Amino acid sequence: MGIQFEQALGLHADALRLRAERSKVLASNIANVSTPGFQARDMDFRASMEQLASGDEDGMLAVSDGPALGYRRPNQPSQDGNTVELGVEQAAFSQNTADFQTSLAFLNMKLKGLAKAINGTS
Structure with missing residues (x-):
């Protein structure tokens, strides 16, 4: 009887890939903050995770081929058509980094629990 890692790890591995x-x-948005006409993009993390949780095949494509991206609406439109707002992007990047660390911690706890179960130690 083998361990099914996909079942044992739950959605944490998919969450890390999406993050x-x-x-x-x-990062691409931040790098293009001065590019005229650049359109800031983002993904809806919650919708992508719900798609994965439902077992929808499109959700699996979102992880392997890249999630569906949408355009971000700027609070202050610029004259050159660039929709990147540095403060907004930095805040989103920072929050995403913290969420990535949280997902990584959950995944690490799951793996430690599996190791304890395999080794029979407490």
Whole structure:
């Protein structure tokens, strides 16, 4: 009888992948803060996780091929058409980093629990 890691780890591994993908998107926004006409993008993390939890095949594609991205609406439109607002992007990136660390901690606890079960130690 083998261990089914996908069942044992739950959605934590998928959450880490989605958080990493969101970090790339937010970093791209920050890197293009001065690019005229650049449109800030973001993903709806909650909707992507709900899609994964429902077992929807599109949700699995969101993890492997990249989640569906939407455009961010700026609070203050710029004259050059760039919709990146540095403060908003930095706050979102910081929050995503903290959430990534939390997901990583949960995954680490799950793995430690599995190791204890396998080794028979308490």
